[in-house]
Amino acid sequence: MFGIEKISLFFLSSLILCLIPGVDMIFILGRTFTSRRWLVPVAAALGITLGLLFHTCVVAFGLGFFLTHSPLAFQIVRTLGGAYLLWLGIQALRAEGSVISVSNGEQDPKQNKTESLATNFIQGLWVNLLNPKVVLFFLSYLPQFVAPNVTSMTIPLLFLGGMFCLIGTCWNLSLILVGSLIRDLLLQKASRMLWMNRIAGTLFVLLALQIFWEVLYQ
Numbered sequence: 001m002f003g004i005e006k007i008s009l010f011f012l013s014s015l016i017l018c019l020i021p022g023v024d025m026i027f028i029l030g031r032t033f034t035s036r037r038w039l040v041p042v043a044a045a046l047g048i049t050l051g052l053l054f055h056t057c058v059v060a061f062g063l064g065f066f067l068t069h070s071p072l073a074f075q076i077v078r079t080l081g082g083a084y085l086l087w088l089g090i091q092a093l094r095a096e097g098s099v100i101s102v103s104n105g106e107q108d109p110k111q112n113k114t115e116s117l118a119t120n121f122i123q124g125l126w127v128n129l130l131n132p133k134v135v136l137f138f139l140s141y142l143p144q145f146v147a148p149n150v151t152s153m154t155i156p157l158l159f160l161g162g163m164f165c166l167i168g169t170c171w172n173l174s175l176i177l178v179g180s181l182i183r184d185l186l187l188q189k190a191s192r193m194l195w196m197n198r199i200a201g202t203l204f205v206l207l208a209l210q211i212f213w214e215v216l217y218q
Helices: 007-019 023-033 039-060 064-068 071-094 117-129 133-145 154-186 190-217
Strands: none
Touching: 007 133, 007 154, 023 039, 023 071, 023 117, 023 154, 023 190, 039 117, 039 133, 039 154, 071 117, 071 190, 133 154
């Protein structure tokens, strides 16, 4: 079908790969734990999905080979991604208090920007787009399930990438559901939400520093 083989193995392996923690998962959980509206992390997850679809198109139409054979371009994109994660981490560390006024359940006016669905969608998109490892992963992973006698790899790669995006989105939405239940317990005290912001910010900063280290010394 569509020049694809071992589709059952692809589905199982993709599901297992989605369970491995990474930048996208940490970003979604950070948004889930520090937002009072469940639509906020959903918007971030959909932004990540759009990023994955973009990477799929890049690989399917052959542009991914440019990053593979251009170390400079690869490192530039990685550095930009690290800088963006660093910025997100600093913003989370600077957040004052909770996204919710615990005493009366009202939203803190200072948090309107962080609660914006469009803002979180775009942030999720950039977090994924600025991670060139996704392209390299798709380049090495997706072709393994394309039939050797296929005349064009474009359609099979698009189909496989679309399946991976669907599996990943379902997993991310499951994370949001579970994370929201945990968050409701944490929201009982503003101090707990403040610490959740600090933990999320620290994780983003550490991920950024790891990227900078790899760019400089690997």
